[in-house]
Amino acid sequence: xxxxxxxxxxxxxxxxxxxxxxxxxxxxxxxxxxxxxxxxxxxxxxxxxxxxxxxxxxxxxxxxxxxxxxxxxxxxxxxxxxxxxxxxxxxxxxxxxxxxxxxxxxxxxxxxxxxxxxxxxxxxxxxxxxxxxxxxxxxxxxxxxxxxxxxxxxxxxxxxxxxxxxxxxxxxxxxxxxxxxxxxxxxxxxxxxxxxxxxxxxxxxxxxxxxxxxxxxxxxxxxxxxxxxxxxxxxxxxxxxxxxxxxxxxxxxxxxxxxxxxxxxxxxxxxxxxxxxxxxxxxxxxxxxxxxxxxxxxxxxxxxxxxxxxxxxxxxxxxxxxxxxxxxxxxxxxxxxxxxxxxxxxxxxxxxxxxxxxxxxxxxxxxxxxxxxxxxxxxxxxxxxx
Amino acid sequence: xxxxxxxxxxxxxxxxxxxxxxxxxxxxxxxxxxxxxxxxxxxxxxxxxxxxxxxxxxxxxxxxxxxxxxxxxxxxxxxxxxxxxxxxxxxxxxxxxxxxxxxxxxxxxxxxxxxxxxxxxxxxxxxxxxxxxxxxxxxxxxxxxxxxxxxxxxxxxxxxxxxxxxxxxxxxxxxxxxxxxxxxxxxxxxxxxxxxxxxxxxxxxxxxxxxxxxxxxxxxxxxxxxxxxxxxxxxxxxxxxxxxxxxxxxxxxxxxxxx
Numbered sequence: 001x002x003x004x005x006x007x008x009x010x011x012x013x014x015x016x017x018x019x020x021x022x023x024x025x026x027x028x029x030x031x032x033x034x035x036x037x038x039x040x041x042x043x044x045x046x047x048x049x050x051x052x053x054x055x056x057x058x059x060x061x062x063x064x065x066x067x068x069x070x071x072x073x074x075x076x077x078x079x080x081x082x083x084x085x086x087x088x089x090x091x092x093x094x095x096x097x098x099x100x101x102x103x104x105x106x107x108x109x110x111x112x113x114x115x116x117x118x119x120x121x122x123x124x125x126x127x128x129x130x131x132x133x134x135x136x137x138x139x140x141x142x143x144x145x146x147x148x149x150x151x152x153x154x155x156x157x158x159x160x161x162x163x164x165x166x167x168x169x170x171x172x173x174x175x176x177x178x179x180x181x182x183x184x185x186x187x188x189x190x191x192x193x194x195x196x197x198x199x200x201x202x203x204x205x206x207x208x209x210x211x212x213x214x215x216x217x218x219x220x221x222x223x224x225x226x227x228x229x230x231x232x233x234x235x236x237x238x239x240x241x242x243x244x245x246x247x248x249x250x251x252x253x254x255x256x257x258x259x260x261x262x263x264x265x266x267x268x269x270x271x272x273x274x275x276x277x278x279x280x281x282x283x284x285x286x287x288x289x290x291x292x293x294x295x296x297x298x299x300x301x302x303x304x305x306x307x308x309x310x311x312x313x314x315x316x317x318x319x320x321x322x323x324x325x326x327x328x329x330x331x332x333x334x335x336x337x338x339x340x341x342x343x344x345x346x347x348x349x350x351x352x353x354x355x356x357x358x359x360x361x362x363x364x365x366x367x368x369x370x371x372x373x374x375x376x377x378x379x380x381x382x383x384x385x386x
Numbered sequence: 387x388x389x390x391x392x393x394x395x396x397x398x399x400x401x402x403x404x405x406x407x408x409x410x411x412x413x414x415x416x417x418x419x420x421x422x423x424x425x426x427x428x429x430x431x432x433x434x435x436x437x438x439x440x441x442x443x444x445x446x447x448x449x450x451x452x453x454x455x456x457x458x459x460x461x462x463x464x465x466x467x468x469x470x471x472x473x474x475x476x477x478x479x480x481x482x483x484x485x486x487x488x489x490x491x492x493x494x495x496x497x498x499x500x501x502x503x504x505x506x507x508x509x510x511x512x513x514x515x516x517x518x519x520x521x522x523x524x525x526x527x528x529x530x531x532x533x534x535x536x537x538x539x540x541x542x543x544x545x546x547x548x549x550x551x552x553x554x555x556x557x558x559x560x561x562x563x564x565x566x567x568x569x570x571x572x573x574x575x576x577x578x579x580x581x582x583x584x585x586x587x588x589x590x591x592x593x594x595x596x597x598x599x600x601x602x603x604x605x606x607x608x609x610x611x612x613x614x615x616x617x618x619x620x621x622x623x624x625x626x627x628x629x630x631x632x633x634x635x636x637x638x639x640x641x642x643x644x645x
Binding site for chain 2: 280281283286298299302
């Protein structure tokens with residue numbers, strides 16, 4: 001063959017490598033990449049197949065959704081396999097929300113909720129000017145407003161008829177309860193513990209030995225005791241130490257306990273963030289003439305807090321769930337209200353439904369916090385990796 | 387002191403003193419990092435400080451704006467003595483700009499915000515005026531178009547130029563440069579040095595810790611050589627490089643000029 005007649009025939013393309021794309025490819029890469037992997041996958045599938053259908057049956061398919069009487073669940077139990085009795089939750093939901101709060105005054109709690117929502121909505125609107133400052137103000141304002149609405153302001157002596165009927169009569173904190181109480185405690189705890197935690201963290205790093213020792217002592221003291229102990233101390237022991245005739249509200253004491261407890265944890269989280277900021281940042285701020293408070297507020301803390309958002313939110317989620325411990329001192333928070341409902345003689349035997357509902361509720365709240373923190377981290381990312 | 391320096395000081399004697407250090411000592415624990423430093427810097431003087439690492443040159447200029455505290459002696463900046471009085475320290479820091487080896491830009495703020503920050507919070511200037519000044523100096527360091535980016539999106543050379551602009555915004559009477567090009571890739575050193583040369587030509591009082599001997603030869607009035615916490619030798623650049631007096635200077639120059 002002469003050179004002139006050489007022609008280049010392209011070889012046929014190779015077939016695509018065996019299923020690296022598409023559903024099959026994904027399955028192959030992630031679930032069946034080795035014999036061991038495949039075995040685990042199959043075992044897991046078997047487990048799910050055994051577990052999920054009963055859960056689905058109990059929660060949805062066989063559950064009683066309509067009706068409002070306990071008999072309807074009882075009848076259903078006889079005819080069917082016995083699913084969840086969701087009408088129990090529906091019947092008690094108002095108790096879950098408000099606890100023992102007087103029926104005719106629950107609109108005040110609703111109003112507080114609506115005000116809180118209305119004040120917080122602008123925080124999530126991007127175009128809002130001074131959003132951060134507004135948000136801080138809202139966080140501080142909401143608990144005060146809510147407490148005022150919860151509490152009311154006309155304190156009648158018990159023998160006056162208005163004491164039972166007046167729309168703005170005082171409701172003692174012992175009557176507050178349910179989800180509204182949980183949210184109030186969490187809100188106050190979160191709003192107050194972060195600033196205290198920041199101050200403690202800065203104090204712990206202070207060069208002044210007394211300030212630093214005080215902060216270390218405070219943090220270690222509160223971290224060294226369980227929250228239950230704090231609750232007991234605040235409700236049982238503290239009144240013993242107070243002078244005769246001096247009382248202050250049980251809820252307030254619990255709030256202070258929860259806040260300081262959480263502040264001690266947050267202080268350590270924030271300290272971690274402060275340690276991650278290079279010294280040069282503070283030096284550059286100083287060299288520009290910024291005072292210590294200004295360099296902290298404008299330069300160091302914004303960066304430090306950004307770094308520890310996951311840790312802060314972690315603490316907040318912990319705090320939110322720890323509010324259930326106010327049950328120890330006889331307050332009915334959300335979980336307490338659910339437990340109270342379970343003891344309702346009309347609805348005996350449906351505690352599981354109550355607790356499952358409570359679990360779902362807590363999960364929704366905590367998961368939202370977690371997602372919000374992730375979104376916040378993405379938003380605050382300025383492309384600076386260290 | 388050599389004749390050349392004497393002449394120079396004579397020339398400047400009429401000018402005001404920007405920085406004066408008299409008998410300054412500093413210890414880090416047992417380590418005597420500054421030993422009896424006497425230094426007078428007049429307005430408009432450009433001083434390059436060089437010396438082996440650990441010789442105390444960074445510490446020396448960091449004492450001038452109190453990033454480090456001296457333990458003995460006297461430092462007077464712009465007629466104000468550095469004491470423990472926070473007000474005086476702040477007053478001096480407002481007059482003294484500083485550029486760091488690691489830039490130390492604020493990564494959570496844009497370039498423009500970096501420059502405006504001190505104007506707004508220290509000089510109490512309205513944001514609009516502050517931004518105008520910031521843009522003026524960003525233009526001067528030739529990166530106005532990066533004003534809205536974050537420092538993390540800029541190259542090292544650009545970041546250092548922003549850092550210089552940030553200092554200039556405060557209209558300092560004295561600028562301190564602490565190894566401004568040491569953390570830069572070689573191709574970025576020139577753009578930063580060009581900005582510094584421009585500053586020198588405009589008559590800025592500058593103290594530079596640097597190993598850029600070309601820069602020293604070009605713009606310095608005086609080169610100071612430090613070793614083991616002492617000022618070993620100071621002279622005009624020509625004399626310093628061509629006719630070093632002390633053996634330590636000769637050794638140092640032979641080491642850095644070998645290649």
